[in-house]
Amino acid sequence: MRAALKPTPRPSSPRLNAPLYASVARLGFRRQFAYPQAALWGLITNLFFGVLRISVLVALFGSKPQVAGYTVQDAITYTGLTQAFIMALSLFGWTDFMRTVHRGEVASDLLRPHNLLAFWAAQDAGRAVGQFVLRGLPMLALFALIWGATFPAGFTGWLLTTLSLLLAWACGFAFRFLVNCAAFWSPDAVGFGRFAWAVLGLGSGFLMPLAFFPQWFQGVLAFTPFPSMMNTTVEIWLGVTTGPEAWAGLAVQFGWALLLSGVAAFVLSRGLRRLEVAGG
Amino acid sequence: MITVHNLKKTFRVHQGGLLRGSSVVMEAVKDVSFSVERGEIVGYLGPNGAGKSTTIKVLTGLLVPDSGRVEVGGLVPWKDRRAHVARLGAVFGQRTTLWWDLPVHESLELLRHIYRVPEPRFRQNLRDFTELLELGPFLNTPARALSLGQRMRADLAAALLHDPELLFLDEPTVGLDVVAKERIREFIRHINATREVTVLLTTHDLGDVERLARRVMIIDHGSLLYDGALASLQARYGSARELVVDFEFTPIDPQVPGLTLLGAEGPRVRYGFTGAAAAPIARVTAHAPVRDITVKEPEIEATIRRIYEGGLLRDGII
Numbered sequence: 001m002r003a004a005l006k007p008t009p010r011p012s013s014p015r016l017n018a019p020l021y022a023s024v025a026r027l028g029f030r031r032q033f034a035y036p037q038a039a040l041w042g043l044i045t046n047l048f049f050g051v052l053r054i055s056v057l058v059a060l061f062g063s064k065p066q067v068a069g070y071t072v073q074d075a076i077t078y079t080g081l082t083q084a085f086i087m088a089l090s091l092f093g094w095t096d097f098m099r100t101v102h103r104g105e106v107a108s109d110l111l112r113p114h115n116l117l118a119f120w121a122a123q124d125a126g127r128a129v130g131q132f133v134l135r136g137l138p139m140l141a142l143f144a145l146i147w148g149a150t151f152p153a154g155f156t157g158w159l160l161t162t163l164s165l166l167l168a169w170a171c172g173f174a175f176r177f178l179v180n181c182a183a184f185w186s187p188d189a190v191g192f193g194r195f196a197w198a199v200l201g202l203g204s205g206f207l208m209p210l211a212f213f214p215q216w217f218q219g220v221l222a223f224t225p226f227p228s229m230m231n232t233t234v235e236i237w238l239g240v241t242t243g244p245e246a247w248a249g250l251a252v253q254f255g256w257a258l259l260l261s262g263v264a265a266f267v268l269s270r271g272l273r274r275l276e277v278a279g280g
Numbered sequence: 281m282i283t284v285h286n287l288k289k290t291f292r293v294h295q296g297g298l299l300r301g302s303s304v305v306m307e308a309v310k311d312v313s314f315s316v317e318r319g320e321i322v323g324y325l326g327p328n329g330a331g332k333s334t335t336i337k338v339l340t341g342l343l344v345p346d347s348g349r350v351e352v353g354g355l356v357p358w359k360d361r362r363a364h365v366a367r368l369g370a371v372f373g374q375r376t377t378l379w380w381d382l383p384v385h386e387s388l389e390l391l392r393h394i395y396r397v398p399e400p401r402f403r404q405n406l407r408d409f410t411e412l413l414e415l416g417p418f419l420n421t422p423a424r425a426l427s428l429g430q431r432m433r434a435d436l437a438a439a440l441l442h443d444p445e446l447l448f449l450d451e452p453t454v455g456l457d458v459v460a461k462e463r464i465r466e467f468i469r470h471i472n473a474t475r476e477v478t479v480l481l482t483t484h485d486l487g488d489v490e491r492l493a494r495r496v497m498i499i500d501h502g503s504l505l506y507d508g509a510l511a512s513l514q515a516r517y518g519s520a521r522e523l524v525v526d527f528e529f530t531p532i533d534p535q536v537p538g539l540t541l542l543g544a545e546g547p548r549v550r551y552g553f554t555g556a557a558a559a560p561i562a563r564v565t566a567h568a569p570v571r572d573i574t575v576k577e578p579e580i581e582a583t584i585r586r587i588y589e590g591g592l593l594r595d596g597i598i
Binding site for chain 2: 017019020023024027031034105107108110111112113114275276277278279
């Protein structure tokens with residue numbers, strides 16, 4: 001067998017390992033389909049709460065034709081969208097990475113020559129697409145069939161919405177990963193996470209369209225990345241934001257995605273450094 | 281392959297509450313030096329908390345030592361970790377490095393991408409390992425559904441697919457039955473011989489060490505107590521050989537000149553001796569009529585236990 005040994009090129013080069021991240025994303029996608037029953041019950045639960053939220057919003061409208069630029073129909077579509085995005089954008093939180101740090105499994109990951117952040121991003125991207133197909137699309141279809149939820153207008157509408165959705169995932173992932181990095185410093189990062197997910201739910205427009213909040217609160221939120229994690233996408237889908245305003249929204253999302261990813265990479269490297277000095 | 285010089289690592293251990301806590305410095309590894317040649321299999325032994333895993337973590341680049349010089353294949357592990365870990369393989373008996381919900385072959389495929397193993401090389405290695413470790417029947421099974429023995433074999437294949445130069449094995453046979461243990465040891469010996477993979481083996485199973493390693497290092501309380509051949513450890517620190525004699529009748533005086541009396545139970549008497557067995561046997565048979573005689577070799581297990589407990593080697597490395 002020794003004769004058959006050929007030197008293997010060493011995978012130490014910093015060049016992006018595209019085939020790796022592609023297959024990680026593919027596996028992350030496929031993994032979502034392993035438990036179809038869980039997905040079905042999840043969908044039913046999301047639908048149930050969707051109905052509940054529609055009733056509350058419609059009651060809020062009363063006889064008014066419009067609230068903060070939203071028609072009743074918009075409010076219904078908004079509800080359908082946010083219910084559809086729950087899983088894909090992990091709006092209720094995400095602690096997978098945290099768990100590997102607490103269990104010490106992150107050490108086995110470090111024994112492999114890959115970029116940890118890119119690896120998790122690829123995995124989560126696959127997961128998000130899987131969840132969108134499994135739980136998001138059926139939810140949107142149901143909302144369209146039952147309550148006449150609307151879709152983006154024309155090619156530009158679809159293009160803007162798609163781009164915005166991708167950027168919303170990127171912002172959201174970087175934020176979630178950042179929160180998970182707390183595990184390097186605290187054995188109780190889950191508690192910190194709970195607070196962070198509450199802020200995410202409020203700031204991203206999941207609890208209520210941000211347009212419904214008082215002006216000053218919207219002003220504050222505008223300085224945070226949270227609207228970029230979903231609200232921007234919903235408003236572009238609905239056509240509440242269009243044209244140059246929509247492109248500006250995308251630019252803001254892009255900026256936040258870059259900044260948050262940078263911060264996440266930095267905090268991760270600090271966390272790993274801490275692990276190297278203090279042990280796991 | 282591995283050079284470790286004056287390695288030292290301390291941890292700050294926090295004690296007490298959130299506000300009034302104090303921290304103490306714990307010396308996990310005090311002043312450890314050794315080197316390992318390419319192609320060696322070295323057993324690294326020590327009781328729990330002795331400093332074994334700290335040493336391994338430094339060697340794999342997971343920990344930065346306080347001081348000391350460490351080089352593995354020309355690289356300082358923690359300075360260039362990505363390049364360093366690309367040449368390593370590791371198997372932890374206590375936990376799998378496979379993706380638990382993926383079929384084994386998909387985990388292996390993912391590892392192929394991680395290590396950028398060329399396709400033909402990967403195919404060949406997979407063929408070889410599938411045959412040697414009999415992976416065939418469970419290549420399509422998710423890791424979570426494997427038996428312990430299957431999982432360990434799959435983990436071994438996963439650790440070796442990228443032709444690592446250095447393999448870390450931590451308790452590679454823990455919890456396995458005798459046959460499964462033997463199969464794993466056979467495989468390790470095989471890849472060491474055919475692929476010149478250097479193996480550093482940490483284990484509590486001395487069977488692994490006896491069957492695989494010619495050289496052992498023993499660490500306790502952060503210091504190396506012994507570094508040398510397993511055989512000479514046994515010769516120097518092993519207890520005496522034992523002669524178990526069944527006399528025809530219960531002897532009135534079981535004492536035999538030149539032999540240490542270890543115990544007597546009716547006609548069965550146990551003596552301790554060193555060196556060859558011929559002379560002691562002759563003496564015993566001259567002493568009284570004998571029905572049966574057995575020679576019992578001292579167990580390595582007992583030797584190691586005596587070393588841990590009695591601090592036999594505490595005074596320094598030989």
